[in-house]
Amino acid sequence: MIKAVAFDLIGTLVKIEEKEEEALKNLYEVLKKHGFKKDFSIFKMFYEEAALKYLKIRKETEREIHNKVWLKEALIKLGFDKTYEEQILEESIKAYFKPYIESAKIPKEVYNTLSFLKQNYKLGLISNFTNPATVYEILKKGDLLKFFNSIVISGEIGWRKPNPILFLKLAASLNLSVKEIVFVGDDPNYDVKGAKAAGMIAILITSGEAKLNNKYYEINEDIKADYEVKNISELINLLKVIA
Numbered sequence: 001m002i003k004a005v006a007f008d009l010i011g012t013l014v015k016i017e018e019k020e021e022e023a024l025k026n027l028y029e030v031l032k033k034h035g036f037k038k039d040f041s042i043f044k045m046f047y048e049e050a051a052l053k054y055l056k057i058r059k060e061t062e063r064e065i066h067n068k069v070w071l072k073e074a075l076i077k078l079g080f081d082k083t084y085e086e087q088i089l090e091e092s093i094k095a096y097f098k099p100y101i102e103s104a105k106i107p108k109e110v111y112n113t114l115s116f117l118k119q120n121y122k123l124g125l126i127s128n129f130t131n132p133a134t135v136y137e138i139l140k141k142g143d144l145l146k147f148f149n150s151i152v153i154s155g156e157i158g159w160r161k162p163n164p165i166l167f168l169k170l171a172a173s174l175n176l177s178v179k180e181i182v183f184v185g186d187d188p189n190y191d192v193k194g195a196k197a198a199g200m201i202a203i204l205i206t207s208g209e210a211k212l213n214n215k216y217y218e219i220n221e222d223i224k225a226d227y228e229v230k231n232i233s234e235l236i237n238l239l240k241v242i243a
Contacts, residue, residue, distance in 0.1 A: 001180065001243065002121070002180060002181070002182055002201075002239065002242055002243050003121060003122060003174075003176055003180040003181070004121050004122040004123065004124055004149075004174050004176055004180060004181045004182075005117050005121045005122075005123055005124070005181070005182050005184060005235070005239070006123070006124035006125065006126055006167075006170055006181055006182070006183045006184070006200075007123070007124070007125055007126075007183070007184045007185065008125075008126060008127065008161075008183075008184065008185030008186060008187065008190075008191045009125060009127040009129070009135065009138070009139075010127070010129075011185075011186040011187065011205075012184060012185050012186045012191075012205055012232070013106065013110050013114075013125075013144065013232070014104050014105070014106055014110075014138055014142060014144075015104070015105045015106070015107065016100050016103050016104050016105075017100075017103040019099035019100050019103055022099045023095075023096045023097065023098070023099050023100060024040075024043075024044055024047065024096065025040065026095040026096055026098055026099065027047075027071070027092045027093070027095050027096040028040050028043055028044075029095070030088070030091050030092045030095045031043070031075070031080070031088070031092055034082055034085075034088050035080075035082065036075070036078075036080050036082075038078050038080075042078070043074070043078065046074040046077055046078055047070070047071065047074045049074070050070035050071070050073045050074040050077075051067075051070050053070065053073075054069060054070045058160060062159055062160055062161075062162065062163035063158060063159060063160070064128070064130060064154040064155055064157070064158050064159060064160040065130065066093075066130050066131065066155060067093050067096065067130050067131060068089045068090075068093055071089060071092060071093065072089060093131055094133075097131060097134040097137075100134070101134060101137050101138055101141065104138045104141060104142060106142040106144065107232075109231060109232055109233040110144075110232055112233065113232045113233055113235055113236060114144070114147045115147075116236055117235070117236070117239075118147055121239075122149045122150075122174050122176070123147050123148050123149055124148060124149060124150045124151070124152070124170045124173075124174060124181070125139075125148050125150070125151045125152065126152045126153075126161065126166050126167065126170055126183070126194075127151075127152070127153050127154065128154045128160045128161050128190060129153050129154060129155050130154070130155045131155055132153040132155040132156045135151075135153050135155075139151075149173075149174060150170055150173040150174050152166050152169050152170045152173070154166065157169060160190075161187075161190035161191065161193075161194040162189065162190050162191075162193040162194030162197060163194065163197075164194060164197040164198035164199075166194065167181075167183065167194055167195055167197075167198030167200055168198055171198070171200075178198050178199035178200045179199060179200075181200050181201075182200060182201040182202075182203055182239070182242065183195035183200045183201070183202055183203065184203045184205060184232070184235065185202075185203075185204065185205065186204065186205045186206075186207075188204060188223040188224075188225065189223065191204070192204055192223050192224070192225045193223050196226070201226045201227070201242065202225045202226050202227075203225060203226065203227045203228070203229060203235070203238070204225035204227070204228045204229075205228075205229055205230070205231065205232060206228055206229070206230055207230050207231050227242070
């Protein structure tokens with residue numbers, strides 16, 4: 001019997017716009033304020049090189065690594081002598097994520113569906129996000145926090161989807177077995193693969209935004225969900241069938 005429904009965040013519940021250039025410029029302006037003197041184009045090249053290096057590590061090991069790590073590495077290579085100051089790194093990362101938070105939109109059907117499901121199920125959230133504070137800001141901005149009995153963020157536990165640790169942690173926090181939970185996401189690589197590896201039923205939303213940033217994304221056609229829906233509002237009827 002299904003007792004809980006858990007969700008991915010970005011692309012599944014929340015829609016965001018591509019803001020990488022604006023985000024990097026925000027970050028760069030903070031660094032300039034603290035004495036960084038290299039041109040933006042040079043900074044961007046070193047930052048993206050470090051980001052891609054650590055993305056590869058994160059994907060291969062399924063360990064989560066904070067943005068501050070590759071920002072610091074890029075700055076050290078550029079000769080910036082204030083990388084030891086944690087406050088500068090924190091301020092820079094906060095500025096980086098600001099455009100993404102501001103662009104976050106929650107479709108009306110998300111509120112309607114979560115409100116309905118909350119009456120009969122426990123609700124959970126699992127998000128791959130290096131900076132947990134950003135997740136909570138998005139949830140607060142969208143008035144979504146009230147729906148969830150448990151929230152698991154990769155940046156808080158050091159592992160990332162598709163590693164089953166996140167899904168098992170969610171199940172434990174809800175005091176349920178994985179067989180009593182369905183997981184809903186828009187990404188076959190991380191959401192479907194991770195949920196199935198943990199033993200949960202995996203539902204793929206096919207209208208999501210998993211390929212928002214193609215530079216960092218590779219799709220695996222071999223990963224199949226247990227069920228597919230076009231949008232979140234179709235969950236209500238599907239859960240009647242599964243249950």
